[in-house]
Amino acid sequence: MSSPSAPESLTETAERRIVSSAQGAAPEKDWVIVTRGITRQYEMGGEIVRALRGVDLAVRRNEYVAIMGPSGSGKSTLMNLIGCLDTPTSGEYWLNGKQVSTMSDDALAQVRNKEIGFVFQTFNLLPRATALQNVELPLVYAGIASGERKKRAANALERVQLAERMSHKPNELSGGQRQRVAIARALVNEPSILLADEPTGNLDSQTSEEIMRVFEGLASQGQTVIMVTHEPDIAAHARRVVVLRDGLIASDDSGDVYRTSRMGQGH
Amino acid sequence: MPLFEAVLLALQTIRTQKLKSFFTMLGVCIGVTFLIAVVSIVEGMSLYMENDLVGKLLAVNTFEVRSRPNVNIGNTTEEMWREYQRRPRLMEQDVAPIVATLPPEALWAPMSSDGNISATTLTGRPKAVNAYNTTRTYFEIKKMGVVTGRVFSPQEDAMGSLVVVIGKDVKDHFFANVDPLGKELRLGNLPYTVIGVAESQGSALGLSFDKFVVAPYTSPLRRLTNRQKGVIDAVMVKSPTDAIMTATMADVQEVMRSVRKLRPGEKDNFVLETSSSALSFFAKIKQYLVLAGVVLPAIGLIVGAIVIMNIMLVAVAERTREIGVRKSLGARRRDIMAQFLVESTTLSILGAAIGVALGAALAKIIAAVSPLPASVALWSVIVAVIVGAGVGIIAGVYPASRASRLDPVVALRSE
Numbered sequence: 226m227s228s229p230s231a232p233e234s235l236t237e238t239a240e241r242r243i244v245s246s247a248q249g250a251a252p253e254k255d256w257v258i259v260t261r262g263i264t265r266q267y268e269m270g271g272e273i274v275r276a277l278r279g280v281d282l283a284v285r286r287n288e289y290v291a292i293m294g295p296s297g298s299g300k301s302t303l304m305n306l307i308g309c310l311d312t313p314t315s316g317e318y319w320l321n322g323k324q325v326s327t328m329s330d331d332a333l334a335q336v337r338n339k340e341i342g343f344v345f346q347t348f349n350l351l352p353r354a355t356a357l358q359n360v361e362l363p364l365v366y367a368g369i370a371s372g373e374r375k376k377r378a379a380n381a382l383e384r385v386q387l388a389e390r391m392s393h394k395p396n397e398l399s400g401g402q403r404q405r406v407a408i409a410r411a412l413v414n415e416p417s418i419l420l421a422d423e424p425t426g427n428l429d430s431q432t433s434e435e436i437m438r439v440f441e442g443l444a445s446q447g448q449t450v451i452m453v454t455h456e457p458d459i460a461a462h463a464r465r466v467v468v469l470r471d472g473l474i475a476s477d478d479s480g481d482v483y484r485t486s487r488m489g490q491g492h
Numbered sequence: 493m494p495l496f497e498a499v500l501l502a503l504q505t506i507r508t509q510k511l512k513s514f515f516t517m518l519g520v521c522i523g524v525t526f527l528i529a530v531v532s533i534v535e536g537m538s539l540y541m542e543n544d545l546v547g548k549l550l551a552v553n554t555f556e557v558r559s560r561p562n563v564n565i566g567n568t569t570e571e572m573w574r575e576y577q578r579r580p581r582l583m584e585q586d587v588a589p590i591v592a593t594l595p596p597e598a599l600w601a602p603m604s605s606d607g608n609i610s611a612t613t614l615t616g617r618p619k620a621v622n623a624y625n626t627t628r629t630y631f632e633i634k635k636m637g638v639v640t641g642r643v644f645s646p647q648e649d650a651m652g653s654l655v656v657v658i659g660k661d662v663k664d665h666f667f668a669n670v671d672p673l674g675k676e677l678r679l680g681n682l683p684y685t686v687i688g689v690a691e692s693q694g695s696a697l698g699l700s701f702d703k704f705v706v707a708p709y710t711s712p713l714r715r716l717t718n719r720q721k722g723v724i725d726a727v728m729v730k731s732p733t734d735a736i737m738t739a740t741m742a743d744v745q746e747v748m749r750s751v752r753k754l755r756p757g758e759k760d761n762f763v764l765e766t767s768s769s770a771l772s773f774f775a776k777i778k779q780y781l782v783l784a785g786v787v788l789p790a791i792g793l794i795v796g797a798i799v800i801m802n803i804m805l806v807a808v809a810e811r812t813r814e815i816g817v818r819k820s821l822g823a824r825r826r827d828i829m830a831q832f833l834v835e836s837t838t839l840s841i842l843g844a845a846i847g848v849a850l851g852a853a854l855a856k857i858i859a860a861v862s863p864l865p866a867s868v869a870l871w872s873v874i875v876a877v878i879v880g881a882g883v884g885i886i887a888g889v890y891p892a893s894r895a896s897r898l899d900p901v902v903a904l905r906s907e
Binding site: 305308310311330331334335337338339343345349350351353362363365366367371410414 | 497504505508813814816817818819820821822823824825826827899900901904
């Protein structure tokens, strides 16, 4: 497991071409995410941990991708890098035609604000703020005036069927409702990518299905969705499944292929 | 994030943790409370000294030629006192040369006074009063009007008639429920006719300024107010304007020096007393009092700053997750920095504001239960608010910069 094993099913695909094209060249517009050999190393207790060891990934606009892998496979690290919360030790990361791997902290903050909508396993809503105020937050940091902000936040809450719960605080909402508030917050800035980290990890299976339906609805409306999960039945909702193992992409398939031939191998 | 919203956010955070916020701002609050209270009392005393005590004794644009200072606010050493005692007294014949040098518009009045003259009526109990022998100009210089009756006529002045203008306390003592005009008041066994009651002059530090009788300079009362023949206590001079007061005083000083036959270099053996000269010592005391009023609360404020810094560090630790979330949603370093700085500053200013209110209340309470006056000085309020803001900013910088430098990945992972 030391080198990326190219699955037979993926021969000379578009993804391969875009990733292997010249280093430093901006990808065509259609590609939201292109990573070229990104690595990430940590130092932990004097030992160097190589969480990612050269990941090439290309995601087209409107794709619905699940990133899977056992714990320690590097999927969280990859998600942090894709979400611009972290920068790679080496390699290139192009987000929407801009190379973000070399950006400063504050520039990354602005990229996160404009391009990425996060949905977390633990929802990460601010407990003291109402649903509406939580959804407003990205707009606050985008410098949008209060009136406009409220309008857009209310619209986003409506999109996830929570218009009636706007003034409720997170502790007055059910888990599913909280996650929908988080989704509304992620969507309010109309980001290029909806990036979900184990979005159903804290939900029962019925609520999980409900959240998955929301995701599917968004994907069918053309929203690019990237979801990190270790649950195969959740990953199965995605149209493409990328499996990481030991910091490398172990497989990259359409969801159907995954469902039929690779179910269970993620664990 | 605009400042206004940052302040709203800070207020919201403060409101959701009232008790903690209260304790956080306690140090600043107490510091400012004492700052305001001490400064208010010092300022009140100072205003009192200037406007009431000295202002009542020595009118505006007025100086008194005296052999020794009349108003002594604690600044006389024993040595000075002995020197005062050796000075020659001011004599009636000194008045003419002084008056000759005054500008024509200047007002002047001779004055002899004694603070302990027994007044009586045939029916009333005797009362010790401040007795003044002076001329009708005295009332003009002092801007002292009468509430009833009149002041002396020029004829009464010239003849030394047995008439008096009395103060409110004297009127209340002898003529509580009767019209005092035309009534008889006995001073040194001579009957004086009351011709007027002066406007109340108020009181300062518990001393009433209304316990007086004023008779014409040449009236027989003169023998009681100054037992030595020819000795006069003071010549009051009112300069027409503030501008020529200094020049007038210089002229009078020259005349007095030549009257006293002082050689150049010899010290004056008389004084030209003004309200500011009487206040000079108090001004010095005031400096020390204000200094104490500022230094002691400063200790409270330093403690307050340390408390705020600690609480903010705890807040940053507690809200690491929140910081991570905010960063993931696009907050830049300066947004996080501003959030915590505004929070600490808002807390501190709030503490200062409460301190201003408490301090003003404390000053008023002290003023109510003691003879000390209080006056909340605007500058102390401004200083308090600026200091409050300063403490908040200084105490907030370190925690806020720690918060702003948190790694979002690590922050999001924290519990």
